[in-house]
Amino acid sequence: MKTLLATSVIGDARLLAGLDRGRLDRQAHLWTHGAQPQLTRAAYAELCEAVGLKGRGGAAFPVARKLAGLPERGIEAVVVNGSESEPVSRKDRLLLTLAPHLVLDGATGLAHALGAPHVLIAVHDAEAAQSVREAILERDDRLAIEVTETPGRFVAGEARAVLSALEGGPAVPPGRKVLPTQQGYHRRPTFLSNVETFAQLAVLARLGARSYSSTGLSSEPGTQLLTVAGAVRRPGVIETPTGVPLETVLQYTGADAGPVLLGGYHGRWLAQTGVTLQGVGIVVALGTETCPLGEVHRVAQWLASQSAGQCGPCVFGLAGLVDDFDRLIRGEAEGWYDAQRHLGLVPGRGACAHPDGAARFLASALEAFDDDVRRHLAGAGGCGRPVLGVLEVTHG
Amino acid sequence: MARLEIDWTRCDGHGLCATLLGGDVALDEWGFPVLKGREITAGEVPDARRAVLACPALALRLDKSVKR
Structure with a gap:
């Protein structure tokens, strides 16, 4: 397995801040980001609403709506979906491997706010799992935090398949369509989202809505992580403001001319140029040499x-x-x-x-x-x- | 108001639903049901319920919650 790719940043480095020196342990993390503020559930809901934060796992579901879908009490778990089963994507395992404390801050901060006793982290990559386990030992969150390695099959990354795997069942989606916010981990209300979403929450809690919105689109401000792959000279994970023009990313990474795939193998091939990138985690340049x-x-x-x-x-x-x-x-x-x-x-x-x-x-x-x-x-x-x-x- | 639903993890393409509810269910080239997606009116519910009970894989369901 190829380990981590290069990282680069266009504009502000938020999630990738400090990573040019490698993995951030607890001390380096606090040095770079400062301490995680303790926020209430209402404060999280307000922040997410104000900046229009969306889930970064591909479905782009508004986080504020997910929070609103949870009951007042009895929330069982906060689940970090780090299975990243899309074969091109590297952003989530990069965060877990190099900035585990940022992801843990986001997850534990929300768990405390929601009164959830469990934080469950589903990871497919062994190196990422190891990094998170080491990070947990450096912290004292007064929560039951568990790291589980899940299978790598594409559909095993689906939210309900992840929940099933965490419960010890098969990592396949169940036939009944239920919402994790209503019936999640052990059929109890659960907040589940993608790794990058939790890192964004940690950044948002520190910055506040106004500073968080100082970059990116006005409708969906902040930054985003993109995995750039294919016929490019500098493949890897790149942090950009939301709404960055595709052309900028292609030039920055040294992509060959030719067709571009957005969103990975569940995404779509571009028919037109001049698009901006938002809600897309993967950019693949095909080049012109191949069929x-x-x-x-x-x-x-x-x-x-x-x-x-x-x-x-x-x-x-x-x-x-x-x-x-x-x-x-x-x-x-x-x-x-x-x-x-x-x-x-x-x-x-x-x-x-x-x-x-x-x-x-x-x-x-x-x-x-x-x-x-x-x-x-x-x-x-x-x-x-x-x-x-x-x-x-x-x-x- | 109700709507037919299929649990795709259970459906094995026996095809009874298409025989019993020809107006609401067709079969694709592999024998799996294609729902027409129309609302089942109160008068049609008994027939729909019979089809649900007839499904050998317990895959056909009648969803009565008002969603979507």
């Missing part, structure tokens, strides 16, 4: 392999789409038609959003790579480019 459809086909195979195998439309639909893309690449027009049909049959028909995300990724590929589709369907060796494997897929 885009061949790359997408490899990811489609991986996405199909990552299905938990629980839901028929996901199992058969994604397998069908892999075959459709294969035929399309070999120049069979039937493959394109079948893909269009299958893309309509997959979304919304599973226990989790894996089929939806996979379909979104594949549908946007067919749109963005329309010219390549035509070249492949015209026969005679497709687009003439090899498949270089720019899009990384884990575990074969």
